[in-house]
Amino acid sequence: MDLDVCVRKRLPPFELQIDLPCPAEAMTVIIGPSGAGKTTLIRIIAGLEKADAGRIQYGQEVWLDTTQGICLPPQRRRLGYVFQDYTLFPHLTVEENVAFAAKDRKKVRYLIDIFGLSPLVARRPDAISGGERQRCAICQALAREPRVLLLDEPFSALDVFTRRDLRDKVRAVKDELSIPVVYVTHDVNEALFLADRLVPIVGGRLDKTWLQRSLARAGSPGEERSRSMREPRLSLAY
Amino acid sequence: MDWTALFLSLKLALITTVVLMILTAPLACLLVYCRLPGKAFFEAFVNLPLALPPTVVGFYLLMVMGSDGVFGRLWEGLTGSPLLFTFTGIVIASVVYSIPFALQPMRAAFEKIDPRLIESARILGLNAPAIFGRVIVPNSVNGLAASAILVFLHTLGAFGVILMIGGSVPGQTRVASIAIYEAVETLQYGSAALMSLALLPVAYLFLLIVHRLTRK
Numbered sequence: 020m021d022l023d024v025c026v027r028k029r030l031p032p033f034e035l036q037i038d039l040p041c042p043a044e045a046m047t048v049i050i051g052p053s054g055a056g057k058t059t060l061i062r063i064i065a066g067l068e069k070a071d072a073g074r075i076q077y078g079q080e081v082w083l084d085t086t087q088g089i090c091l092p093p094q095r096r097r098l099g100y101v102f103q104d105y106t107l108f109p110h111l112t113v114e115e116n117v118a119f120a121a122k123d124r125k126k127v128r129y130l131i132d133i134f135g136l137s138p139l140v141a142r143r144p145d146a147i148s149g150g151e152r153q154r155c156a157i158c159q160a161l162a163r164e165p166r167v168l169l170l171d172e173p174f175s176a177l178d179v180f181t182r183r184d185l186r187d188k189v190r191a192v193k194d195e196l197s198i199p200v201v202y203v204t205h206d207v208n209e210a211l212f213l214a215d216r217l218v219p220i221v222g223g224r225l226d227k228t229w230l231q232r233s234l235a236r237a238g239s240p241g242e243e244r245s246r247s248m249r250e251p252r253l254s255l256a257y
Numbered sequence: 258m259d260w261t262a263l264f265l266s267l268k269l270a271l272i273t274t275v276v277l278m279i280l281t282a283p284l285a286c287l288l289v290y291c292r293l294p295g296k297a298f299f300e301a302f303v304n305l306p307l308a309l310p311p312t313v314v315g316f317y318l319l320m321v322m323g324s325d326g327v328f329g330r331l332w333e334g335l336t337g338s339p340l341l342f343t344f345t346g347i348v349i350a351s352v353v354y355s356i357p358f359a360l361q362p363m364r365a366a367f368e369k370i371d372p373r374l375i376e377s378a379r380i381l382g383l384n385a386p387a388i389f390g391r392v393i394v395p396n397s398v399n400g401l402a403a404s405a406i407l408v409f410l411h412t413l414g415a416f417g418v419i420l421m422i423g424g425s426v427p428g429q430t431r432v433a434s435i436a437i438y439e440a441v442e443t444l445q446y447g448s449a450a451l452m453s454l455a456l457l458p459v460a461y462l463f464l465l466i467v468h469r470l471t472r473k
Contacts, residue, residue: 065380066380067376067379067380092379093376093379093380094379094380094382094383094384096380097382098380099380100377100380102373102376102377104373106371106373106374106376106377108374108377108378108392108395108396109374109396110395110396119381119391120381120382120383159381163381163382
């Protein structure tokens with residue numbers, strides 16, 4: 020089933036105003052500079068933040084409709100959310116974290132296996148690496164059998180090798196699932212690799228020309244290049 | 258040496274601790290996680306026993322819990338027996354008197370929990386009581402333990418409030434602190450010294466544990 024998002028929210032520097040259809044078969048990648056409203060948008064989809072106006076609909080189910088005063092709490096949206104930085108439960112082991120909201124034990128074992136977490140099941144989050152923690156977080160989100168998967172810069176704190184490895188995993192997972200996946204990133208390389216649909220957001224609005232502009236800017240010499248612009252070259256070198 | 262008084266003190270402290278933990282945990286949660294109107298007023302009110310002399314707290318409790326007081330009359334109507342000068346009476350008084358000692362460390366412990374953990378739990382489908390049981394409590398065990406120990410010690414040391422509500426009925430309300438006071442009044446210094454000595458290591462040990470639990 021598809022997810023349809025159309026929201027507005029006043030933020031201090033600008034107004035977030037996004038119309039975003041997320042079809043079930045596609046990985047929708049939201050890209051844009053920091054502070055463009057990407058995280059706010061995804062938090063509104065999750066129900067963690069309120070929108071000033073708008074409507075979010077999953078299939079026939081309305082999650083948010085400000086004109087009718089409908090706003091489903093996050094608990095009832097049944098979605099998976101992988102945060103930017105690790106939000107595993109520190110008092111639980113890797114396995115307990117993955118199983119935290121799981122309905123099916125077999126699914127938990129399966130996810131732990133395919134994400135290569137088997138040797139770590141008894142460890143606590145503070146005893147594993149950043150990449151392992153994010154793999155565990157993805158498993159935790161998937162174990163709940165979510166209807167929509169949201170990933171908010173899940174790998175931005177990781178080194179380039181780990182990031183590429185996990186990127187492949189996410190792509191593989193998406194190919195197996197037919198649920199809408201929304202992936203937020205500021206990394207052009209990652210976006211181009213993952214996206215079925217690319218949605219550049221700048222200043223709270225869809226900006227179709229941003230990607231071209233930033234790619235062109237990266238080519239011109241002398242100008243300060245962002246890290247994300249250098250990375251495609253890095254990946255060629257490896 | 259009044260063993261009954263020592264035993265009574267421990268019993269009072271233990272019951273007060275259990276009652277207060279159950280009572281203040283949800284309260285602390287509300288104060289930390291919910292935006293409530295008049296929160297500051299409420300907090301200042303329950304923290305009053307910190308600032309007022311125990312005799313003042315005791316006096317107001319006496320007014321409320323006495324046979325002419327609102328709560329005292331209600332209690333007598335329900336149970337048929339008065340509240341003053343009974344063990345139940347001093348339990349209630351100790352609970353009120355120790356609320357701040359339970360609430361403050363608990364609040365601090367809850368405030369230390371990463372709010373993203375709670376967001377994550379909400380997304381994973383947990384309702385508020387489940388979040389409390391599965392996320393908040395296990396991640397604030399130290400704070401909860403510190404809070405319990407402080408309440409226990411504070412109740413063990415309560416004197417003025419208990420004297421005003423309970424008097425000194427042997428086996429009912431004559432707790433160690435009151436027995437020691439009375440021993441000194443009647444010049445039984447030996448007995449007072451022994452009972453004091455019995456309380457000292459308990460208090461010291463528990464304070465060490467609190468220090469261990471709350472450091473970092």
